[in-house]
Amino acid sequence: xxxxxxxxxxxxxxxxxxxxxxxxxxxAVPVLALLALIGIGVFDAVRGGxxxxxxxxxxxxxxxxxxxxxxxxxEDGQPLFTSFHEQDGVSFAPYADEDAGSSAxxxxxxxxxxxxxxxxxxxxxxxxxxxxxxxxxxGADSLRRFVLSNLVAEEVSEQQLERVIKPYSVSTVExxxxxxxxxxxxxxxxxxxxxxxAGMLLLVSVLTAAGYLLQGLSEEKENRIMEVLLxxxxxxxxxxxxxxxxxxxxxxxxxxxxxxxVAFLLALGRIVDLPVELSAPSxxxxxxxxxxxxxxxAFLGTVQAALGVVTTNLKEANNxxxxxxxxxxxxxxxxxxxIEHPDGVLxxxxxxxxxxxxxxxxxxxxxxxxxxxxxxxSLGVLAAFAVLAVLLTARLFxxxxxxxxxxxxxxxxxxxxxxx
Amino acid sequence: MTATAAILPxxxxxxxxxxxxxxxxVRDVSLSLDPGExxxxxxxxxxxxxxxxxxxxxxxxxxxxSVSVFGAPISQQAQSRIGYLPEERGLYRSLRVxxxxxxxxxxxxxxxxxxxxxxxxxxxxxxxxxxxxKKISELSRGLGQLVQFAATILHGPDFIVLxxxxxxxDPVNVxxxxxxxxxxxxxxxxxxxxxHQMTDVEELCDRVIMIDDGAVVLDGPLTDxxxxxxxxxLFVATDVDPQDADGVLVSRRDGPGYALRLAEGSAPExxxxxxxxxxxxxxxxxxxxxxxxxxxxxxxxxxxxEEARDAE
Numbered sequence: 001x002x003x004x005x006x007x008x009x010x011x012x013x014x015x016x017x018x019x020x021x022x023x024x025x026x027x028a029v030p031v032l033a034l035l036a037l038i039g040i041g042v043f044d045a046v047r048g049g050x051x052x053x054x055x056x057x058x059x060x061x062x063x064x065x066x067x068x069x070x071x072x073x074x075e076d077g078q079p080l081f082t083s084f085h086e087q088d089g090v091s092f093a094p095y096a097d098e099d100a101g102s103s104a105x106x107x108x109x110x111x112x113x114x115x116x117x118x119x120x121x122x123x124x125x126x127x128x129x130x131x132x133x134x135x136x137x138x139g140a141d142s143l144r145r146f147v148l149s150n151l152v153a154e155e156v157s158e159q160q161l162e163r164v165i166k167p168y169s170v171s172t173v174e175x176x177x178x179x180x181x182x183x184x185x186x187x188x189x190x191x192x193x194x195x196x197x198a199g200m201l202l203l204v205s206v207l208t209a210a211g212y213l214l215q216g217l218s219e220e221k222e223n224r225i226m227e228v229l230l231x232x233x234x235x236x237x238x239x240x241x242x243x244x245x246x247x248x249x250x251x252x253x254x255x256x257x258x259x260x261x262v263a264f265l266l267a268l269g270r271i272v273d274l275p276v277e278l279s280a281p282s283x284x285x286x287x288x289x290x291x292x293x294x295x296x297x298a299f300l301g302t303v304q305a306a307l308g309v310v311t312t313n314l315k316e317a318n319n320x321x322x323x324x325x326x327x328x329x330x331x332x333x334x335x336x337x338x339i340e341h342p343d344g345v346l347x348x349x350x351x352x353x354x355x356x357x358x359x360x361x362x363x364x365x366x367x368x369x370x371x372x373x374x375x376x377x378s379l380g381v382l383a384a385f386a387v388l389a390v391l392l393t394a395r396l397f398x399x400x401x402x403x404x405x406x407x408x409x410x411x412x413x414x415x416x417x418x419x420x
Numbered sequence: 421m422t423a424t425a426a427i428l429p430x431x432x433x434x435x436x437x438x439x440x441x442x443x444x445x446v447r448d449v450s451l452s453l454d455p456g457e458x459x460x461x462x463x464x465x466x467x468x469x470x471x472x473x474x475x476x477x478x479x480x481x482x483x484x485x486s487v488s489v490f491g492a493p494i495s496q497q498a499q500s501r502i503g504y505l506p507e508e509r510g511l512y513r514s515l516r517v518x519x520x521x522x523x524x525x526x527x528x529x530x531x532x533x534x535x536x537x538x539x540x541x542x543x544x545x546x547x548x549x550x551x552x553x554k555k556i557s558e559l560s561r562g563l564g565q566l567v568q569f570a571a572t573i574l575h576g577p578d579f580i581v582l583x584x585x586x587x588x589x590d591p592v593n594v595x596x597x598x599x600x601x602x603x604x605x606x607x608x609x610x611x612x613x614x615x616h617q618m619t620d621v622e623e624l625c626d627r628v629i630m631i632d633d634g635a636v637v638l639d640g641p642l643t644d645x646x647x648x649x650x651x652x653x654l655f656v657a658t659d660v661d662p663q664d665a666d667g668v669l670v671s672r673r674d675g676p677g678y679a680l681r682l683a684e685g686s687a688p689e690x691x692x693x694x695x696x697x698x699x700x701x702x703x704x705x706x707x708x709x710x711x712x713x714x715x716x717x718x719x720x721x722x723x724x725x726e727e728a729r730d731a732e
Contacts, residue, residue: 007527224509227479
């Protein structure tokens, strides 16, 4: 005879993945990721790299042409802008007067015309002329570089000119109490993005599967099939079967979402330039994500099952389930703190509280705030709480599965939990 | 080896007690069912019938007492030989008929293919063929009940508990189900039949167990119980007025015959002898037994009065 727990698990898995809602939900992430990629790709192609998109942007090979008319005069009475005409991808073409420049502007030879007045040195004023509706121009950085190069380049070295244009960039070194420089953790953007994304998807998967568990139990109590089931199997078999079956469905959903997330991040890195380098998540990260999923689901799912047993209907169960869902998502409220101080007190505490451990643990691991040792400890604590939850919920199953229409009092539940 | 081996009861309960907090739901209930026997479990609402049934099926554990099924404490193997149709019916409403039945049959240890074949037979027997592809939510209450009955007996159980099986069924489907119950009995299944419909009990059951206030107040063959509550009343269909026959206290015309109340100390055979001596032609001569419903009301009222007396 096949295990009844297995039969229940198979039934729950098949029924759950057969639900239209489950299929839509599971397909939502891959579809959204695909749409996002298409959207980003199209947007990037349309923009064509006109505007700087970040420090890692490749220099544009296309040269912007602007014109200028130089009425200015230096202390020696000579025009100021005669030496440097090519600046940072922008070509500055001199014109004798405004009419000549305007003609070039109208024929599209140049995108904009800058007129430097005679008193430029005193006032710093410059007039930009461009066609109506056009956003053509040299850009603030190029214009600044053009002006400074022509004003001081002949009097200073090239390096000094660079410092005049970009005086400094600051990097910080922190010293430990012993005076030695503190080594910064190597931040792997790809690992972090995966861990954070996987953490969110893990939480949604866990809560979805736990929600189905709650819903199924409430329905079976409401439509009275529970009594028929219990004439065929033990409450513990029903509970374990449901946990395994719905956990399998949640795992399938998580696998689909994770694959979509990895594919999305890798494809995103090829389409656009990101400030972090993306790569496929490591086996370690995948393993940690899987462990947190399994144990997180075992704990949260079991707690949800307990709520399904002691409540009288789905509406009531859902209302009480908020007390499970809110703590589980609470690490999001402290996301900034967790990212900036992944080895801080708050991060460590949340990493050991069973409700918050799955999401916190993955974020901490992704930011490099914790090693495998602490992760293993966190998983161990989570596993211990999951086992405790299973043992206690099994008692509730036997005591309250057949209690229809009335909710046991808190004192009665506590007596049941701690009775021999 | 003895020539006549004792029949092993299908189910046997000894001294069952069940309390919910301070409320005693079942008190010292003992009963048994033999193979091929149909027993009616009757009693007023809240008497403890459902709790007793749940303990027999190991859905609830008794606080005291023991249950044995097929000669041993109930086990998963034994559960696989039990069919249970609970009072409050329930199937997965969003699933179709066949997946519902197959799941429940598999939980009873039945192979899927065999369950499918047996389901086809039952659908034909119960007239459910046109509905096999429908979702439970698409069925009427009566059809849903027939499907649940089919699921109850799909795995060929040897011990069947039917709790109010006919409620919500039209007369045609009641007959279909009663015929199916008779067939199961003839095949040797022990059937416990809990209902408030005393006419159904009289029609189907060999024996009656009456529970009131958690305790068994009557247990025995239907004919014995009726005789016990019959008193000294007779019904006689004859061509002479039996008023003057020996031992008759009151004679009253009742349809095709006479309802007689006998004098204290008189026996029915005295009346019969007296009528025959008078040359009467007798078409029917029988004890005027009360209906099970009358017995039920009498017992319950008696218990209520005793309770009230005890309270005083």
